[in-house]
Amino acid sequence: MIKREVPNSFDLPRRIRRLADLAYNLWWVWNPEVPRLFKEINSILWDDCYHNPVVFLRKVDRARLNQLINDRYFLDKYDRTIHKFDSYMAETDTWYSRTYPDLKDELVAYFSFEFGLHESLMVYAGGLGILSGDHLKEASDLGIPLVAVGFLYTYGYFSQHITEDGWQEANNIPINFDDLPLVSLLDENSEPIRVSIDLPGRKLYARVYELQVGRVKLCLMHTNLVENDPKDRQLTDRLYISDLELRISQEFLLGIGGVRALRELGYAPTVFHMNEGHSAFLALERTREFMAQGLSLEDAQEKVSQTNIFTTHTPVSAGNDEFPLWLMDKYFAQFWPELGLSRDDFIDFAKVEQSWGGEAFSMPVLAMKLSNYRNGVSELHGEVARKMWSFLWPKLKVEDVPITHITNGIHTGTWLARRMGILFSRYLGSDWIEHIDNPDMWLQIENIPDVELWRVRRHLKRKLVVYMVGRARKQWLTTRVHPVQTVASGVLLDPYALTIGFARRFATYKRANLILRDYERLIRIVTNERMPVQIIFAGKAHPADEPGKLLIQEVYRAVKDARFGGRLVFLENYDMNMASYLVQGVDVWLNTPRRPREASGTSGEKAALNGTLNFSVLDGWWREGYNGKNGWAIGDDTERTDHDQQDEADAISLYETLENEIVPLYYKQRSADGLPAEWLACVKESIRTLAPQFSMQRMVKEYMTRLYQPALRVSKIEALEDSIEDATGEEV
Numbered sequence: 001m002i003k004r005e006v007p008n009s010f011d012l013p014r015r016i017r018r019l020a021d022l023a024y025n026l027w028w029v030w031n032p033e034v035p036r037l038f039k040e041i042n043s044i045l046w047d048d049c050y051h052n053p054v055v056f057l058r059k060v061d062r063a064r065l066n067q068l069i070n071d072r073y074f075l076d077k078y079d080r081t082i083h084k085f086d087s088y089m090a091e092t093d094t095w096y097s098r099t100y101p102d103l104k105d106e107l108v109a110y111f112s113f114e115f116g117l118h119e120s121l122m123v124y125a126g127g128l129g130i131l132s133g134d135h136l137k138e139a140s141d142l143g144i145p146l147v148a149v150g151f152l153y154t155y156g157y158f159s160q161h162i163t164e165d166g167w168q169e170a171n172n173i174p175i176n177f178d179d180l181p182l183v184s185l186l187d188e189n190s191e192p193i194r195v196s197i198d199l200p201g202r203k204l205y206a207r208v209y210e211l212q213v214g215r216v217k218l219c220l221m222h223t224n225l226v227e228n229d230p231k232d233r234q235l236t237d238r239l240y241i242s243d244l245e246l247r248i249s250q251e252f253l254l255g256i257g258g259v260r261a262l263r264e265l266g267y268a269p270t271v272f273h274m275n276e277g278h279s280a281f282l283a284l285e286r287t288r289e290f291m292a293q294g295l296s297l298e299d300a301q302e303k304v305s306q307t308n309i310f311t312t313h314t315p316v317s318a319g320n321d322e323f324p325l326w327l328m329d330k331y332f333a334q335f336w337p338e339l340g341l342s343r344d345d346f347i348d349f350a351k352v353e354q355s356w357g358g359e360a361f362s363m364p365v366l367a368m369k370l371s372n373y374r375n376g377v378s379e380l381h382g383e384v385a386r387k388m389w390s391f392l393w394p395k396l397k398v399e400d401v402p403i404t405h406i407t408n409g410i411h412t413g414t415w416l417a418r419r420m421g422i423l424f425s426r427y428l429g430s431d432w433i434e435h436i437d438n439p440d441m442w443l444q445i446e447n448i449p450d451v452e453l454w455r456v457r458r459h460l461k462r463k464l465v466v467y468m469v470g471r472a473r474k475q476w477l478t479t480r481v482h483p484v485q486t487v488a489s490g491v492l493l494d495p496y497a498l499t500i501g502f503a504r505r506f507a508t509y510k511r512a513n514l515i516l517r518d519y520e521r522l523i524r525i526v527t528n529e530r531m532p533v534q535i536i537f538a539g540k541a542h543p544a545d546e547p548g549k550l551l552i553q554e555v556y557r558a559v560k561d562a563r564f565g566g567r568l569v570f571l572e573n574y575d576m577n578m579a580s581y582l583v584q585g586v587d588v589w590l591n592t593p594r595r596p597r598e599a600s601g602t603s604g605e606k607a608a609l610n611g612t613l614n615f616s617v618l619d620g621w622w623r624e625g626y627n628g629k630n631g632w633a634i635g636d637d638t639e640r641t642d643h644d645q646q647d648e649a650d651a652i653s654l655y656e657t658l659e660n661e662i663v664p665l666y667y668k669q670r671s672a673d674g675l676p677a678e679w680l681a682c683v684k685e686s687i688r689t690l691a692p693q694f695s696m697q698r699m700v701k702e703y704m705t706r707l708y709q710p711a712l713r714v715s716k717i718e719a720l721e722d723s724i725e726d727a728t729g730e731e732v
């Protein structure tokens with residue numbers, strides 16, 4: 001029996017003691033009633049503890065709570081919220097239960113290196129993690145039986161500071177686990193649940209915690225335990241460490257330890273989904289398990305493949321996860337005998353030649369070979385992946401390589417501005433959230449009066465400006481920044497000017513500096529007195545990515561240049577909270593990747609949902625979403641091999657579209673009511689066409705119907721055949 005224990009560290013009045021239950025289930029993240037409750041209790045404290053309900057409830061003043069238990073209006077809201085939460089948790093009539101009544105006892109395991117669920121839980125770095133987090137939330141909403149596995153990092157992802165000369169500094173701040181809504185998992189003797197794996201010359205232990213994401217559970221492993229080697233204690237310190245030996249130990253733990261953790265906790269998933277190759281070792285552990293039950297290697301591999309799903313996110317060979325063979329020898333010498341394999345047969349299974357002539361063990365190859373279901377994350381990325389991995393299927397034509405695509409989406413409840421949600425409830429029907437992936441429902445977007453839509457859009461931009469000024473003021477008050485850094489933080493922004501957002505990881509292929517290519521032309525566009533334009537940049541560079549950091553410096557230099565009049569801004573420390581303000585508050589969302597490097601991208605999908613218009617290279621999701629009327633394209637569908645030529649062509653296209661289409665449309669002579677009717681028509685077209693197609697609801701349903709379902713059925717049929725075989729002694 002597993003005991004689940006939630007530390008009861010809050011001093012809450014009985015009448016509202018269930019605020020603690022809300023704090024310990026991340027359901028609250030996508031149900032804005034809950035943060036509204038917390039804000040009503042004490043909005044300053046809520047902001048001060050960075051929207052972390054565990055810290056909030058620990059710090060909140062008991063006298064204030066005593067006051068509220070006599071406040072009829074507050075109690076009414078509290079009761080309704082608790083009721084909504086309880087109904088959600090107890091609901092048995094879900095999309096899944098209605099669609100797959102025969103699969104109700106099945107379970108899918110979902111593995112990922114990172115999970116982005118909320119800004120107060122820094123166990124994510126960026127897009128991959130947020131996709132995983134959104135996936136869990138939607139699986140919960142749809143009632144899909146899913147359990148997830150990942151890491152609890154000691155430091156989380158770094159916090160970014162930009163010096164006056166534009167250099168990124170990374171600070172690693174340890175996370176206090178008592179501040180997180182972690183559920184302790186204990187065995188019958190009240191000892192913490194641990195798993196162990198064998199590493200060369202030592203045993204590694206990991207403690208397992210649980211996070212509740214609505215109806216879905218996320219198991220997080222952590223190795224900073226006294227019983228571990230000092231070096232192993234650091235294994236779960238950080239995301240994306242460059243040290244290969246630490247990295248292989250991490251991935252050993254994620255894949256092999258992760259499967260053991262699920263077993264330890266009594267889960268019996270039949271289907272395993274590897275989100276990117278970091279968890280691919282799980283395929284080896286599953287093979288070993290089947291062989292321990294008496295299957296031959298071939299049969300075991302067959303069984304594993306039939307029930308494994310692999311999603312690749314990496315469109316360039318160099319970005320893939322690979323280990324040098326000496327490390328594989330060191331870490332797997334004890335493992336291959338368990339599979340009855342020789343060293344060479346084991347290594348050859350996933351061996352790749354590297355561009356410099358060496359050899360390595362490839363995690364995606366391992367994952368591809370031991371999964372019958374494989375996908376890229378957009379249509380174009382699917383094509384690129386088929387080409388990239390076609391060497392694994394030498395007899396097939398490239399278009400027949402068995403890798404499909406499911407385009408990424410976003411979790412609507414998480415990314416939608418509350419005010420926009422109120423509009424949707426009023427004009428799309430109060431149950432609109434149940435039908436997000438239905439394009440017909442979104443036709444009703446036309447019913448929203450322009451005046452109401454425009455009011456919400458203006459409100460969201462003002463909110464963004466207030467947010468930026470508040471941050472700048474705090475920085476000015478508490479740290480010794482140079483005055484120009486305060487200007488760079490956005491204090492000179494105008495809440496009525498056309499505002500462009502560019503926020504993403506600073507990697508060179510994303511070309512944050514493309515818009516700076518013709519510097520003088522940009523100055524003219526930005527400082528046009530009648531039609532000013534402002535640009536907000538944000539994003540982190542990986543600490544080991546020097547060119548990425550130089551790119552930040554180049555952008556920061558422009559931001560500080562007085563000739564832009566303070567209309568260019570760089571916001572430091574991009575995270576999910578800032579992303580919400582930006583995707584909801586700016587008018588135009590800019591994305592300029594070098595094709596086809598942006599496998600999908602999702603921030604533009606968040607923008608579209610909130611009525612922000614996309615202006616992007618036709619790469620990733622936007623190549624599928626753009627219809628000529630719902631935003632703008634940069635460049636066309638041609639790809640040039642020469643980078644400089646491509647950059648030049650794209651930059652020219654960018655400036656021309658900005659000058660001739662976007663800026664005039666925004667400022668166009670407004671009608672008597674003062675509304676930019678044509679701009680708003682474009683906003684409505686964008687929401688109508690993009691919100692359903694690029695929702696997590698559409699995406700997770702697609703994973704379910706196209707990948708999970710067939711895999712679940714195979715395992716069900718096999719289980720049935722096994723039981724008939726057991727009963728009759730005959731092979732079916």
Ligand SMILES: *Cc1c(COP(=O)(O)O)cnc(C)c1O
Nearest residue numbers: 126127504575576579601602603
């Ligand atoms: C959505 C999001 C991302 C991923 O979006 P991209 O379009 O891939 O850049 C990255 N970081 C944060 C904080 C996000 O919210």
